[in-house]
Amino acid sequence: MATNSGAGTQAHDTNVLNLAAERALRYFREVPGRNVAPSTAAVAALAELHEPFPTLPSDPSEIIAKLDEIGSAATVTTTGGRYFGFVNGGMLSAALAANWLAGAWNQNVALRVMSPIAAELEEVILGWICEALELPADCAGGLVTCATTANFTALVTARQALLERAGWNVTEDGMFGAPPIEVIVGGEAHASILKALSLAGFGRKRVTIVEADSQGRMRADKLPEFSERTIVCIQAGNVNTGAFDPAAEICEAAKKQGAWVHVDGAFGLWARVSPKYEQLTRGFEHADSWATDAHKWPNVGYDSGVVIVRDGAALRASMGIRAAYLEPGSRREPMHHTPDSSRRARGVELWAALKSLGRSGLCALIERTCAHAQRFAHGLREAKFQVLNDVVINQVLVSFGAPEVTRKVIKRIQEDGTCWCGGTVWQGKTAMRISVSSWATTDADVERSLAAMIRIARECRAK
C-alpha cells in the first residue's frame, strides 16, 4: 500500500514514477507490432472508468497500473510508422524525454519570474523557428496549443492593428461600432480559420471567399481589391492536397494597399526548410503573421502550436495583460504573447525536438515523408486507383471508385489495423487521405501499408 495517496505527505513516490516509466517503455517496445486502431473490446472496456467520484484515496501505483491496462489498449498507435490520419505527427524521442523531465519540473511559463528556464527556451526556439522558416528575425511569437489557437491569436492581432490604424482601440472599445474590416479567405481555407474568424467576432458568413483551383489554391486572378482595412488569410499546405496559395502575388498586392496577410501554415510552412520544396513556399515570408504547428511535421508531442507576428507590439497590444501583482519584466514575458496566461512549458519539448533534428534532420524528415507520399501515390496509381491531387508534399488523396466503395475501403482499412487513414470529400469526390507526417515511417511501413490498402480495396471492389 502506498504511503502518499492522501494529502499532507512530503516526498514524491518514486515507485510510481518508475512504474510509469517502465510501462511507457513497454508500450514503446510493443508499438511496432500493435494494430494501429485499438480493438473494439479495448474501447468497450473504457466503460470501466465510469465510477462515482472515489470517496477514499487510491494507491498511485495501482492507478498507473490500471491506466496502463485500460488506457494503453485503447490508444491509437500514432507514435508508430503506420498512422496516416489527419495531419498527426509522431513524437521524437528527444521530445518525449524532455516532456518527462519538464513534467518533473512542472513549470508555469506565464512569467519569466515563474520559470527562467522555460521563458529562456521560448526565446531561443522562436528565434530558431524564424531562422528555419526564413521569417524576419525580429518577429514576436507565442507558443499555443495548436494551429487553431495560433490562427485565432494572429487574427485578433490583425484586427487590433488595423483598427488601431483607423483610430479605434479594440481593447478598450470592443467591436461594436468599430470601423468594418473585410476578411478574405480562399475557397479551400481550413475550417480552423473560419472558427478563428468567428471567435474573433468577424463571423463565418461575412468573409469574402476567393475561388480556389482544382488543388485548393486561391486563384490570384479572382482576388478582390484590398484596402488598409483588409485581412487576407492565405494557406501554406492545404489539409487535403498539400497545395500552397500563390503567396508572392497576394502579398505584393496586399502590401501596396496596406492590407494584413495572415498565413495558415499549420504544416506546410515547414516545407520552407527543404531546398527541394522551398519554391512552393516563396512569398510567404512577406506576410504579417503566421500560424503553424510543431506537433505536425516537426514531430513534437501534443500540444504544440506556434504563432509568429511581424509587428511584436501589435501582438502584445492584443495579448498583453496587466495587474498589480504581475510585475512587468524587462525582457520578453510569455503571457503577453498568447491568449492564455498560466500554461505548461511546451517550449521544452520543442527545443529538444528541434535541437535533436537540427536543420539537416528537419529537412531530411520533410523530404523523407514527401518521398513516402510519392511512393503511396505511385503504388496506388499502378494498382489502377485514382489519385485525385498533385502530390506536391506529404498529402495523398485517393478514390477507390464510387463514394460508398471508398467509404467502405476506409472503414475496412481502419478495422484491419495495418495502418490508419481517414476520409474526406475533395471538391465533391469522396476520397481517402494519406498524410505522411511521422519521423517513424519507414520504407517497410509504406510497403506494408500500401499492400494492405490495395488488398482491401480489391476485396471491396470484388464484392
Ligand SMILES: Cc1ncc(COP(=O)(O)O)c(C=O)c1O
Ligand atoms: C492547414 C491547417 N490549418 C489548421 C489546422 C488545425 O490544426 P490544429 O488541429 O493543430 O488546431 C490544420 C490541421 O490539420 C491544418 O491542416
